[in-house]
Amino acid sequence: MVWGVLQFPGSCDERDALHACGLTGEARLIWHEERDLGGVDAIVVPGGFSYGDYLRAGAIARFSPAMEAVAEFAAAGGPVLGICNGFQVLCEADLLPGALLLNENLRFVCRQVDLIDAEGGRLSIPAKHGEGRYWVPEKMLDAIEANGQIAFRYAPGQNPNGSARDIAGVRNEAGNVLGLMPHPEHAVDAMTGSTDGLQVFEAVAGSLV
């Protein structure tokens, strides 16, 4: 399979994403001005500070030509993975429900966290963000929970940002768009302490088989 990793001005995790994708297939960068995704099988919207996070994190990136193409790709059922700033971009683009707000304690968090996936599996993955407090109106929260759209929660006691119901990652209703605040692409090599992040890329790749 071939992954496309978007790159905006201000992206900073696209290289690690490229490396992680490369472990489960081929991977290439897609510059934000490109309207053509070049026939890739899956998309990663990586972390960083796209367009300087001006206005709101992800608010400007969502209007880039590449994101217009990603919206069409997602509508056609193509798998899209948004990490950190990429998650914020996907929420701003209405490809995922909710919004990411300033961390409750106003501090940038940078530490390893344990996540619980939808099947109850535990993953150790780093989180590093200042605006990761997941929020949706209470009614929508019940709805996405009932639909099984909550992909990852912080393990009990490890919620680093005040996210509603410990939510670390959500899917869209169709299930092909996934966003999460922690960084699976930084946890694919034993040298950095954990290879659990690889599971996230393998799951997306596996959804294509």
Added chain:
Amino acid sequence: MAKARVLIRPKEGILDPQGKAVERALPALGFEGVEHVRVGRMVELEAEDPARLPELCEKLLANPLIEDFEIESIDGG
């Protein structure tokens, strides 16, 4: 060109930690009795067609899920 000012603030009921931090800092500076501080954003702009401002605010300047906005005309101020 029509001059306008857009005020954007977090919706009621959404925790605003910036507002809380400001509120907590005030007594230390001798400003007692100030509460419900909310921190938002203000955008000034000049538009050829002010009728399009609400759409512009909903699409970009504010995120209607989490923020309310008000457009004030500042023409002839």
